[in-house]
Structures are given as C-alpha cells and as structure tokens.
Amino acid sequence: xxNMGDYDYLIIGNSAxxxxxxxxxxxxxxxxxxALVAEEDxxxxxxxxxxxxxxxxxxxxxxxxxxxxxxxxxRVSVINGHRAVKIDSTVRVVELxxxxxxxxxxxxxxxxxxxxxxxxxxxxxxxxxxxxxxxxVLGIEKELAAVQSAVVLGGxxxxxxxxxxxxxxxxxxHVLELAERLLAPVxxxxxxxxxxxxxxxxxxxxxxxxxxxxxxxxxxxxxVTLKDGRNIPCDLLIVGVGVAPRVELAQGTDMEVNRGIVxxxxxxxxxxxxxxxxxxxxxxxxxxxAGQNLPLWPNAYLGGRIAGFNMAGMERAFVxxxxxxxxxxxxxxxxxxxxxxxxxxxxxxLGVIQEYEKDTQTYRKFILSEEGHIKGFILxxxxxxxxxxxxxxxxxxxxxxxxxxxxKKDFGYADLPEALRWKLLQDDVILGVV
Amino acid sequence: xxxxxxxxxxxxxCHLCEVWCAVAHSKxxxxxxxxxxxxxxxxxxxxxxxxxxxxxxxxCRHCAEPDCVTACISGALSKDPETGRVxxxxxxxxxxxxxxxxxxxxxxxxxxxxxxxxxxxxCAGLDTFYCVSHCPNEALVYEDC
Ligand SMILES: Cc1cc2nc3c(=O)[nH]c(=O)nc-3n(C[C@H](O)[C@H](O)[C@H](O)COP(=O)(O)OP(=O)(O)OC[C@H]3O[C@@H](n4cnc5c(N)ncnc54)[C@H](O)[C@@H]3O)c2cc1C
Ligand code: SF4
Ligand code: SF4
Numbered sequence: 255x256x257n258m259g260d261y262d263y264l265i266i267g268n269s270a271x272x273x274x275x276x277x278x279x280x281x282x283x284x285x286x287x288x289a290l291v292a293e294e295d296x297x298x299x300x301x302x303x304x305x306x307x308x309x310x311x312x313x314x315x316x317x318x319x320x321x322x323x324x325x326x327x328x329r330v331s332v333i334n335g336h337r338a339v340k341i342d343s344t345v346r347v348v349e350l351x352x353x354x355x356x357x358x359x360x361x362x363x364x365x366x367x368x369x370x371x372x373x374x375x376x377x378x379x380x381x382x383x384x385x386x387x388x389x390x391v392l393g394i395e396k397e398l399a400a401v402q403s404a405v406v407l408g409g410x411x412x413x414x415x416x417x418x419x420x421x422x423x424x425x426x427x428h429v430l431e432l433a434e435r436l437l438a439p440v441x442x443x444x445x446x447x448x449x450x451x452x453x454x455x456x457x458x459x460x461x462x463x464x465x466x467x468x469x470x471x472x473x474x475x476x477x478v479t480l481k482d483g484r485n486i487p488c489d490l491l492i493v494g495v496g497v498a499p500r501v502e503l504a505q506g507t508d509m510e511v512n513r514g515i516v517x518x519x520x521x522x523x524x525x526x527x528x529x530x531x532x533x534x535x536x537x538x539x540x541x542x543x544a545g546q547n548l549p550l551w552p553n554a555y556l557g558g559r560i561a562g563f564n565m566a567g568m569e570r571a572f573v574x575x576x577x578x579x580x581x582x583x584x585x586x587x588x589x590x591x592x593x594x595x596x597x598x599x600x601x602x603x604l605g606v607i608q609e610y611e612k613d614t615q616t617y618r619k620f621i622l623s624e625e626g627h628i629k630g631f632i633l634x635x636x637x638x639x640x641x642x643x644x645x646x647x648x649x650x651x652x653x654x655x656x657x658x659x660x661x662k663k664d665f666g667y668a669d670l671p672e673a674l675r676w677k678l679l680q681d682d683v684i685l686g687v688v
Numbered sequence: 689x690x691x692x693x694x695x696x697x698x699x700x701x702c703h704l705c706e707v708w709c710a711v712a713h714s715k716x717x718x719x720x721x722x723x724x725x726x727x728x729x730x731x732x733x734x735x736x737x738x739x740x741x742x743x744x745x746x747x748c749r750h751c752a753e754p755d756c757v758t759a760c761i762s763g764a765l766s767k768d769p770e771t772g773r774v775x776x777x778x779x780x781x782x783x784x785x786x787x788x789x790x791x792x793x794x795x796x797x798x799x800x801x802x803x804x805x806x807x808x809x810x811c812a813g814l815d816t817f818y819c820v821s822h823c824p825n826e827a828l829v830y831e832d833c
Binding site for chain 1: 742
C-alpha cells in the first residue's frame with residue numbers, strides 16, 4: 255500500500271507520554287520531522303481530568319491538555335483516527351489500520367493502557383463503561399441524567415474517583431471491592447480506613463471482599479447479584495478494576511515485554527531506535543531499582559520527555575520515576591510515594607515511623623531503609639510541601655538525625671542539618687551564603 | 689531567566705516578604721485594604737523558613753526542568769520559553785495537588801479555602817518584585833541567570 259512518508263521521529267499515541275516526547279525533542283531538535291499517530295479522534299486531552307469534567311467542575315474544552323494549536327506550533331503532523339497495527343523494525347516502517355505505511359528514524363510507543371474487564375458475563379451491556387477515555391465520558395454523560403443507582407466495580411483510585419463523582423451527581427453509589435479494604439495496593443490499612451470513613455460518611459455504600467456474581471438485564475444492566483447473594487438494582491455500571499499496558503505492537507518483535515514494554519533508563523527498548531514510555535512501558539523505579547509499570551501521569555510525561563531528549567541525540571536518564579499519587583476523596587487529601595509498606599509486606603531492613611492524630615484525622619508515615627533513606631511515605635490530611643519528602647527520597651538523604659522533625663506541621667529546609675540544607679538548596683536555589 | 693536569591697545571613701525573619709507577596713497578589717495592591725476588605729484574603733506565595741536564629745525566605749526557583757510542570761495533569765502549569773517563568777493558569781487548574789507532590793522546594797502553596805494552588809509568578813505584570821523591594825534588610829535579591 256501507499257507509503258505516507260518518512261519522518262525523523264514517529265510517535266504512536268496521543269497523551270501525556272507523547273506530549274512529553276514532543277516537548278523534549280523539540281527543545282533539542284527544531285528541524286527534524288515529527289509525526290504522531292492517534293487512534294482516538296480527539297485533540298490531546300487529559301484522562302486524569304475525566305472525574306473533574308463528569309463532576310461538573312470543568313467544561314469540555316478544559317479537558318484538553320495543550321492548546322488547540324499545540325501540534326502546529328510544534329510542527330507535528332498528526333494522523334488522527336488511525337491505529338498503528340504493525341512495526342517492521344528491519345526497514346523502520348509502521349503500518350496503520352488502513353494499510354498505509356510510515357517510515358521512521360526513531361519511534362516512540364506511548365500507547366498507554368487499556369481498562370481490564372474481569373471475566374464476568376454481561377459486562378458488554380450498553381450502560382456499562384470504564385472510566386478511561388473520551389468515549390467513556392460521552393457514554394456516561396448520556397446516561398447520567400436518568401441514573402439513580404450506580405455500581406462501581408473496583409475500590410482503587412479510579413473506582414473511588416468515579417464513585418465520588420457519581421455521588422456528587424446525586425446518584426446512589428455502591429462500590430464493590432474484592433480485597434478487604436479500599437486502595438489496598440496503593441496505601442496502608444490506616445489510610446484505607448480513613449478513606450472508607452470519608453466515603454461512608456458521605457453516603458457511598460461499600461461492599462468489601464465482594465464482587466459481582468451475576469449481571470441481570472438484556473441490553474442494559476438492571477441489577478447485579480453479588481458473591482454474597484445480595485442484589486443491587488442499578489442503571490449504570492462502571493468497571494474500574496485496573497488498566498493493562500497496551501503492548502500489542504511489541505508482540506512478535508524483539509522488544510522484551512514484562513507486563514509492560516521493557517526499556518532502559520534512556521527509555522529505549524531492546525530494538526535500537528524504538529523507545530517506549532508511560533502506561534505501556536516497564537520503566538525504572540528509582541526507589542526499588544527495578545523495572546516496573548508505573549502508570550501515572552508524571553511518569554508518563556517525564557518518561558516521554560526523556561525519550562524525546564534521547565531520540566534527538568541528547569543523552570538523559572529517567573531516574574525520577576516511582577509510584578506517586580496525589581489523591582482526594584471527599585474531604586480527605588492524600589499524597590503518597592515510593593514503597594507502600596503494609597503489615598503484610600514490611601521487610602526487616604525497613605523501619606516504619608508514623609504518627610496518627612485522631613482529632614484532626616491527620617496521618618504521616620515514613621518507610622526508612624537501614625541507611626535512613628526514605629523509601630516511601632504517606633501523608634493524609636496534611637499534605638503541604640510534600641515534594642520536599644519526595645526530594646529527600648530521590649536524593650537518598652539519611653534522615654535519621656532529624657527523623658522526628660518529619661512530623662512537624664511546617665517541616666521544611668530549615669529543619670535539615672546545616673550542611674545538608676545548603677547542599678540540597680544549592681543546585682536550583684541560589685543563596686547568599688553557602 | 690531570573691530568580692530570587694535569599695541571604696539568610698541578613699534575614700531577620702520579619703515575614704514582611706510574605707505580607708507584601710500577598711499584597712502583590714491582591715486586587716487592591718493596598719496593604720490595609722487587601723487584608724481588611726477583600727473577600728479573598730490574599731495569601732503569600734513564598735515561605736519564611738525558620739529554625740531560630742536561622743531564617744530565610746524560599747520561593748519557587750522557576751526550575752530549568754520543573755517537576756511541577758511535569759506532574760500537572762491539566763496543563764495549568766507551564767514554563768514560558770521566553771521569560772523562563774513557570775506560570776500557573778488558575779482557569780485550567782483542577783486542584784489535584786500533583787504539583788504539591790513533586791515540587792522539591794515545597795513552593796506550591798495550597799489555598800486552604802478552595803481547591804486551588806498558588807505559586808510565585810515573579811510578580812508578573814507588576815513593576816517590582818514585591819518581596820525583594822519591600823524587604824527592609826535587603827535579604828532578598830533578584831538575580832538574572
Ligand atoms: C480517570 C483517570 C484518572 C487519573 N488520574 C490520575 C492522577 O490524578 N494522577 C496521575 O498521576 N495519573 C492519573 N491517571 C493515570 C494517567 O492518566 C495515565 O498514567 C496517563 O494517561 C498515561 O499516559 P500515556 O501517554 O502513557 O497513555 P494514555 O493516556 O493511556 O494514552 C495512550 C493513547 O495511545 C492511543 N493508542 C494506543 N495504541 C495505539 C495504536 N496502536 N495506534 C494509535 N494510537 C494508539 C490510545 O488511544 C490513547 O489515546 C488517571 C487515569 C484515569 C483513567
Ligand atoms: S514550583 Fe517548584 S518545581 Fe515548579 S518551578 Fe517552582 S521550584 Fe521548580
Ligand atoms: S493542582 Fe492544578 S496546577 Fe497543580 S498539578 Fe493539579 S491541575 Fe496542575
């Protein structure tokens with residue numbers, strides 16, 4: 255079939271990773287030709303804003319992550335509404351679903367993830383959606399006015415965001431979670447219970463250690479029967495049990511896939527010239543030192559940016575990625591990063607320090623290695639200046655000398671030992687005396 | 689691109705930079721009217737760090753590779769390629785606090801009355817850097833770099 259052209263850089267996907275790549279490579283290479291293939295037929299939008307849009311907090315045009323002239327200004331040829339289906343890395347060509355072919359010098363896979371549907375019959379009905387894409391948004395939006403009762407399958411971050419939004423729209427919301435607590439992989443039990451309390455107080459019904467056994471209705475879901483036999487009538491079902499990396503393009507190639515597409519610190523796959531980033535990739539977690547799926551916005555954008563630098567010939571390493579969340583459910587604000595140590599998985603070499611203040615519902619927990627490095631933290635209630643902790647974690651600072659100060663409400667650089675303080679501030683902060 | 693440099697050796701911890709930063713970002717730009725009469729009580733976008741006798745003012749560094757911009761899920765934060773300022777567009781911001789999570793200097797501030805963040809804009813649109821020009825001890829200096 256026709257060859258649509260050769261590009262110096264070709265990007266598959268149109269989201270955080272893609273934009274990071276474009277902005278990174280354009281800051282190095284102003285002239286190279288860039289094309290982007292997007293299966294969804296929309297200008298680049300932020301899926302992380304879906305809850306804010308459906309909750310009525312922002313208008314549709316605010317879903318866009320970059321201005322409408324972004325691609326023109328960055329001189330990127332956008333091929334919208336088409337899926338890349340095959341890579342031939344020997345001749346450096348990508349084939350699209352309409353048979354056309356695009357040649358590339360460097361290729362980025364920023365294909366993201368795909369919502370997981372558990373093997374429960376009946377989840378293909380009209381009023382069942384995931385909470386992931388523009389088509390979900392449009393579908394849910396159409397239903398909303400008539401919905402009285404909704405079931406949310408999954409008590410993770412996405413499921414709970416969906417639950418809050420639906421609750422705010424005046425809908426009776428039922429959250430089903432297979433584990434014995436909400437957000438179990440993300441935070442510890444104390445934090446889970448604070449979130450459970452907030453949801454229950456607001457009037458969201460939680461069903462823990464439970465899931466759907468049967469879906470009732472013909473074209474549309476009318477009710478579900480749970481594992482424990484209870485029945486919940488519903489006119490909307492949201493499936494939010496997780497996202498699987500989209501690795502189709504890597505399959506049958508020399509790229510290594512370990513859940514995500516495996517990349518090195520420069521974001522390059524095992525096939526020279528092909529890079530990957532974001533939710534589809536398995537990237538370096540600076541806390542654990544392992545390659546891992548880190549499906550979060552900052553990791554996708556920065557991974558893409560670093561890929562862009564390297565694609566344009568400027569060597570840079572992605573060493574800032576780890577699990578990190580800023581979340582809020584009703585009035586509970588949470589920030590966490592790094593390892594999530596729960597009772598069950600605490601390792602001997604790791605120490606845990608924590609403080610919980612019942613009156614104010616504030617909670618702080620730090621996971622420390624034997625050398626006193628922060629390996630993970632959770633802040634609930636009081637999240638001000640949280641990035642300082644992330645910085646201490648990134649820079650592998652021994653915090654033992656001041657570890658009690660980490661709980662101070664106004665913890666800051668003043669609380670660090672003098673030499674360390676000026677050392678940490680000297681890179682980006684120009685101070686009078688150092 | 690410039691940023692504001694602190695001189696801890698002469699800072700006396702009077703917090704006037706915080707006060708004047710708030711004034712700079714008020715409607716009236718008037719120190720009395722702003723705090724007494726304005727509906728949205730103005731808030732500072734820098735913090736005086738204290739461990740007495742040490743005090744110094746710390747605000748956004750307008751980083752070369754800003755972590756806050758990286759993390760922003762809405763595109764509300766961006767780095768202006770011409771001025772080097774890291775700017776925040778409150779109309780686009782949803783208050784997710786991802787930027788609070790990632791700023792290494794703790795220079796993104798939360799407005800406790802709203803789901804909103806505020807940060808140093810290097811007094812955009814004003815004719816002076818308020819924290820710098822109002823510091824009685826000249827403990828803050830704007831430096832081009
Ligand atoms: C409701 C929701 C809320 C979230 N909130 C947060 C949050 O607050 N903070 C946070 O850090 N993260 C959040 N996330 C996660 C965050 O959105 C993702 O980590 C991020 O979108 C990943 O970006 P990406 O570029 O890797 O891929 P994606 O955003 O998944 O985009 C990939 C794109 O590639 C396209 N594509 C895939 N395959 C092909 C192909 N073969 N050909 C052409 N196009 C293709 C897809 O259609 C899609 O548009 C949230 C996610 C959701 C769903
Ligand atoms: S807010 Fe923080 S991360 Fe962003 S530019 Fe300022 S100092 Fe850097
Ligand atoms: S709080 Fe606003 S500026 Fe900060 S990351 Fe979220 S959307 Fe961006």
